Amino acid sequence: MDFPVFHLDILGNRALVAIIAILHVLVNHGLAVGLMPLIALMEWHGVRKNDPRWDNLAYRILFVAFIITTTVGALTGVGIWFSVSLVNPYSIGSLIRVFFWAWFVEWLVFITEVCLILAYTLTWKKWASGEAKRRHVRLGFALATFSWITMAIIVSILGFMMDPGNWLSENTLLAGFTNPIYLPQLAFRTPLAAAMAGIVALFLVPFFVDRHDPFRLEASRAIALWTLIASPFVLLGGWWYYSVIPGTMMENLAVSAMTLQFMGWLNDFLWIVALTVLAVLITVQLTIVSRRGVPRFAYLLPLLAVFWLTGHFERVREFIRKPYVIGRYMYANGLRVEDYPLLRRDGLLAYTTYSIPLSPPEITAMPDRPTGTGYQGAIERLQRGKDVFMTACSRCHTTNGVNAVATHMQRMFGDRPWSPSLTLDYLSNMHNAQPYMPPFPGTQEELFDLATYLELLQRSATAVAGAQQAGSVLATPPGRSTALRPLEGRQ
Amino acid sequence: MRPHFLEDDVNWLLRWLYAGPLRLPLLNVLMLVALLTMLGNPKVFAFVGAAAVLPCSVLGFSGAWVESRRQSGKFPLFDRLLIWVPGAVALALCIMALLLLSGTDGQSALFLIATAVFTFEMVMLLWAATAPRDPTLLRPGA
Amino acid sequence: MNGVPIPRDIPLPMPAPEGLLVVVLVIFFLMHIAFVNFMVGGALLSFYYELRGLRERRYDWLAHEIASTITANKSIAVVLGVGPLLAINTLYTVYFYTANALTGTFWISIVPLVVVAFLLTYAHKYLWHSLERHKLLHLSLIGLACLIFLFIPLIFLTNVNLMLLPRQWVEVRGFFSALTLPNVLPRYAHFVIACPAMTGLLLVWLFRRRSTAQLAGTGFTRDELLRTGYRWALWPTMAQFVVGPLALFTLPATPLVDPAILGVFGASILLALWMCLVLYVETNRAAERIGKSFASVCALMVAVLVLMGAGRHLHREAAIAPHRELVRQKTEDYVRRAEEAARASLPAEAPRSP
Numbered sequence: 009m010d011f012p013v014f015h016l017d018i019l020g021n022r023a024l025v026a027i028i029a030i031l032h033v034l035v036n037h038g039l040a041v042g043l044m045p046l047i048a049l050m051e052w053h054g055v056r057k058n059d060p061r062w063d064n065l066a067y068r069i070l071f072v073a074f075i076i077t078t079t080v081g082a083l084t085g086v087g088i089w090f091s092v093s094l095v096n097p098y099s100i101g102s103l104i105r106v107f108f109w110a111w112f113v114e115w116l117v118f119i120t121e122v123c124l125i126l127a128y129t130l131t132w133k134k135w136a137s138g139e140a141k142r143r144h145v146r147l148g149f150a151l152a153t154f155s156w157i158t159m160a161i162i163v164s165i166l167g168f169m170m171d172p173g174n175w176l177s178e179n180t181l182l183a184g185f186t187n188p189i190y191l192p193q194l195a196f197r198t199p200l201a202a203a204m205a206g207i208v209a210l211f212l213v214p215f216f217v218d219r220h221d222p223f224r225l226e227a228s229r230a231i232a233l234w235t236l237i238a239s240p241f242v243l244l245g246g247w248w249y250y251s252v253i254p255g256t257m258m259e260n261l262a263v264s265a266m267t268l269q270f271m272g273w274l275n276d277f278l279w280i281v282a283l284t285v286l287a288v289l290i291t292v293q294l295t296i297v298s299r300r301g302v303p304r305f306a307y308l309l310p311l312l313a314v315f316w317l318t319g320h321f322e323r324v325r326e327f328i329r330k331p332y333v334i335g336r337y338m339y340a341n342g343l344r345v346e347d348y349p350l351l352r353r354d355g356l357l358a359y360t361t362y363s364i365p366l367s368p369p370e371i372t373a374m375p376d377r378p379t380g381t382g383y384q385g386a387i388e389r390l391q392r393g394k395d396v397f398m399t400a401c402s403r404c405h406t407t408n409g410v411n412a413v414a415t416h417m418q419r420m421f422g423d424r425p426w427s428p429s430l431t432l433d434y435l436s437n438m439h440n441a442q443p444y445m446p447p448f449p450g451t452q453e454e455l456f457d458l459a460t461y462l463e464l465l466q467r468s469a470t471a472v473a474g475a476q477q478a479g480s481v482l483a484t485p486p487g488r489s490t491a492l493r494p495l496e497g498r499q
Numbered sequence: 500m501r502p503h504f505l506e507d508d509v510n511w512l513l514r515w516l517y518a519g520p521l522r523l524p525l526l527n528v529l530m531l532v533a534l535l536t537m538l539g540n541p542k543v544f545a546f547v548g549a550a551a552v553l554p555c556s557v558l559g560f561s562g563a564w565v566e567s568r569r570q571s572g573k574f575p576l577f578d579r580l581l582i583w584v585p586g587a588v589a590l591a592l593c594i595m596a597l598l599l600l601s602g603t604d605g606q607s608a609l610f611l612i613a614t615a616v617f618t619f620e621m622v623m624l625l626w627a628a629t630a631p632r633d634p635t636l637l638r639p640g641a
Numbered sequence: 642m643n644g645v646p647i648p649r650d651i652p653l654p655m656p657a658p659e660g661l662l663v664v665v666l667v668i669f670f671l672m673h674i675a676f677v678n679f680m681v682g683g684a685l686l687s688f689y690y691e692l693r694g695l696r697e698r699r700y701d702w703l704a705h706e707i708a709s710t711i712t713a714n715k716s717i718a719v720v721l722g723v724g725p726l727l728a729i730n731t732l733y734t735v736y737f738y739t740a741n742a743l744t745g746t747f748w749i750s751i752v753p754l755v756v757v758a759f760l761l762t763y764a765h766k767y768l769w770h771s772l773e774r775h776k777l778l779h780l781s782l783i784g785l786a787c788l789i790f791l792f793i794p795l796i797f798l799t800n801v802n803l804m805l806l807p808r809q810w811v812e813v814r815g816f817f818s819a820l821t822l823p824n825v826l827p828r829y830a831h832f833v834i835a836c837p838a839m840t841g842l843l844l845v846w847l848f849r850r851r852s853t854a855q856l857a858g859t860g861f862t863r864d865e866l867l868r869t870g871y872r873w874a875l876w877p878t879m880a881q882f883v884v885g886p887l888a889l890f891t892l893p894a895t896p897l898v899d900p901a902i903l904g905v906f907g908a909s910i911l912l913a914l915w916m917c918l919v920l921y922v923e924t925n926r927a928a929e930r931i932g933k934s935f936a937s938v939c940a941l942m943v944a945v946l947v948l949m950g951a952g953r954h955l956h957r958e959a960a961i962a963p964h965r966e967l968v969r970q971k972t973e974d975y976v977r978r979a980e981e982a983a984r985a986s987l988p989a990e991a992p993r994s995p
Contacts, residue, residue, distance in 0.1 A: 012742045075763055089726060106656065350978050350979040361648040479818075
């Protein structure tokens with residue numbers, strides 16, 4: 009990647025994207041895609057029954073959704089763009105070049121959706137009766153449809169990125185819709201959204217309808233019915249998704265390398281789906297059966313289960329990519345597969361424009377400091393090692409934070425000094441032992457430089473600042489001996 | 500001399516049991532499950548459990564059928580769903596739980612989970628079987 | 642001293658002809674910025690009038706009316722920003738992402754900051770009557786929202802400014818050093834002043850359709866409200882005749898000099914003068930006739946904005962055209978070398994152990 013390297017050394021770069029993206033999925037599944045049809049149905053039911061209580065309840069639930077989707081929902085959507093652009097600009101930049109029109113169409117649908125939800129919420133009280141009310145009900149169903157369409161489009165783009173080979177042969181929008189993960193993913197997400205929305209609505213009902221009002225039970229039962237119908241499809245969709253993953257993964261990894269860990273995760277996924285669906289079903293069945301209603305905190309358990317399930321699902325989905333970020337085209341480090349012969353021959357750093365200078369703590373942590381001319385050479389080696397780390401490793405790893413290299417090294421080598429002679433072998437073969445790892449994109453010399461840098465981590469737990477704090481300088485091309493001044497007065 | 504205190508207690512117990520629609524079914528199911536667990540044979544458990552599920556489902560099915568024919572209301576789909584779906588889900592989960600536990604060895608965590616699910620869903624099934632006959636259970640104040 | 646970095650670009654073709662992407666960028670960005678103006682200006686004006694409303698009751702009503710517009714405008718502003726974001730990512734990949742990375746902490750903080758600001762505006766609007774007797778608290782809600790709305794444009798402006806200064810990519814350290822680069826602050830002033838100006842026009846649009854009967858009891862007459870709106874549009878725009886040229890002439894020098902830029906901005910100034918004339922006439926019109934020239938004012942404003950957008954684009958191109966050429970060459974060179982190296986060594990990937 010040829011950008012100044014944005015880096016979060018404690019939280020890790022992946023976590024930034026994960027937090028924003030999962031929050032976005034929870035809001036858009038549970039409060040938009042899944043909830044709008046339910047609200048539209050409730051309003052419609054109220055009109056047909058001529059019962060304003062349904063209408064009032066539907067409006068209040070909608071209002072809560074409106075507040076959250078137009079703030080947290082909208083901004084986390086933008087946040088995904090911002091965070092991915094910071095964490096892996098080459099991948100998102102490449103995807104936009106191919107999928108520009110898909111995202112553009114998605115955007116037009118979003119505009120429609122925003123206008124519809126504004127209209128639907130803000131005209132509820134005004135278009136209250138007669139023909140205006142019927143129009144309003146139709147508006148609700150239109151909103152529900154558009155919400156689902158935005159999900160259908162974005163899932164196609166997501167699915168495409170997972171499907172290896174397609175990028176190379178047909179990088180078109182249509183390929184996004186025909187790849188094997190698309191329908192299973194949609195079949196899983198749609199009922200999940202509906203079930204999530206049902207639980208959210210059940211949780212909100214006690215806030216808006218008094219305990220002694222028999223309507224509370226009636227409304228809860230109806231919403232529970234919605235959830236009850238959606239839940240089995242969550243299981244079916246999850247099963248379908250689960251069954252197409254291994255085939256897809258086989259394309260990405262060497263056949264023999266399907267690790268126990270990943271299969272463990274995948275099986276966990278299925279168990280989590282089953283348990284979540286069970287939690288949802290039990291709570292919802294109790295709602296239908298009980299005469300006095302279920303206490304509202306009881307809905308927190310299935311809600312949390314759904315959050316956990318969503319988080320796990322997204323994690324599994326992201327993991328399928330590895331070691332690529334775009335299947336078979338670009339590795340997670342932002343380097344293309346076809347770049348590797350060049351980088352292996354000439355070196356990664358021969359084509360890296362930027363460098364983040366060593367910080368004083370890093371220099372202090374240097375083991376056996378030579379004196380005189382040897383010192384300059386050692387500093388240069390260390391700087392190159394840092395540049396290699398920042399360019400090839402920092403997208404997924406931190407030094408001492410989440411998914412820390414130091415932790416992995418500690419696990420592998422314990423308290424023995426992590427000198428290059430010890431670690432080099434492991435570093436050059438990592439991608440064979442860990443199939444999620446891309447191969448090393450540089451020369452043997454650079455691997456040695458990297459090992460030299462990583463040795464620091466045994467002594468220094470100082471977080472490494474990214475370009476957003478420490479700035480960037482022009483990398484000095486290797487072979488030219490210029491005096492690299494260590495950072496003085498620079499943090 | 501008749502032990503009045505015992506009679507009062509029994510009367511109290513019976514009144515308590517009949518007060519809530521789920522209490523008697525729960526008691527019955529718990530007794531059944533306790534018995535089957537003590538037998539110690541998951542396959543027998545599944546067989547007997549299925550034998551218990553069968554009449555409940557028949558009862559539930561016929562009751563739901565009658566009730567859904569009776570529905571003259573304006574919202575046939577919604578009312579029919581409310582009549583059929585809870586029972587269908589409970590039945591499906593009962594069967595699934597029985598299938599799961601029949602494959603275990605009677606000691607494992609899976610057996611315990613499956614037994615718990617079976618107990619719960621059996622109670623739900625009984626509720627669904629009797630609910631259509633008691634309109635107040637579906638629609639309070641309807 | 643560091644030289645100018647020349648990174649390589651993504652070696653994939655553009656998804657559409659560049660002209661089309663430029664049109665998407667400029668047009669939709671102008672729409673986005675108009676609604677951002679309405680949103681920020683709405684918050685500022687609502688705060689101002691609510692303060693005045695502490696003394697004169699009727700201004701409280703006006704503040705509430707203005708606050709109500711923020712809800713819709715903010716959502717439209719956010720959603721309209723996505724298209725330009727896509728376009729700028731495609732057209733100026735290297736430039737935009739570099740600036741983002743160098744100001745990353747503040748760039749990503751836009752997300753939580755805007756969420757908080759939006760929630761504050763909701764609280765401000767929907768709790769208006771329940772906080773009737775807690776005006777201090779109520780005012781602090783919108784006051785805080787205003788502060789956030791006034792800070793966020795600085796983050797955007799810092800980014801789009803840094804983006805056009807490759808030499809600075811290896812000089813800046815963090816957001817604040819990029820903030821103080823020319824000419825972020827004059828442009829910021831230009832933007833901030835535009836907010837009440839655009840909102841003035843929004844007020845005219847809002848109230849011109851209301852009849853006298855609808856406004857009875859508010860303490861305002863229709864012409865009074867329209868005059869207020871026009872004044873907000875007029876006087877800040879007059880200030881722009883000082884701030885605008887200041888922003889224009891403090892723009893960092895570009896490697897290329899494009900005479901069309903001055904021409905385009907010159908034309909926009911002339912149109913703006915004309916618009917101010919119409920605005921002035923409107924503010925002095927009698928009650929029955931005020932508002933009749935609203936359509937012309939809007940047309941002129943749109944024309945001014947389009948010219949500014951075009952001028953800005955020309956400046957952008959002049960600033961980085963030579964650098965882009967260097968980047969393109971470097972990218973081509975890199976791709977060629979990669980292909981060569983791939984041909985020379987097969988297989989493409991290190992064989993994995995069996």
